[in-house]
């Protein structure tokens with residue numbers, strides 16, 4: 001079974017139910033379409049601690065838990081992609097341990113501020 005985790009924006013999560021992310025996962029739609037009929041399980045769900053709470057350090061502090069959950073692929077949420085200045089840093093941190101998909105729901109291109117530029121991030 002492919003083990004999946006979702007990481008969402010802490011500020012948005014104060015007013016979001018994660019319905020868009022979870023609906024896409026349950027329907028294997030949008031970013032989750034890549035799994036097709038393959039067995040997948042959502043084994044972890046985390047949120048950033050907040051813009052003023054050392055976002056990258058907070059992610060590092062949660063890495064051990066994601067590793068313990070044996071996550072294979074981490075999806076950064078569409079809200080992080082759309083608004084977060086740490087998006088590329090998050091991708092870089094997570095890529096050392098997991099496959100990373102840079103959004104959850106909506107289109108692959110989206111109305112995003114960022115996208116995963118693998119050459120830039122992984123260099």
Ligand code: SF4
Nearest residue numbers: 009011048050051084
């Ligand atoms: S640092 Fe990024 S992910 Fe974290 S709360 Fe702020 S905008 Fe959201």
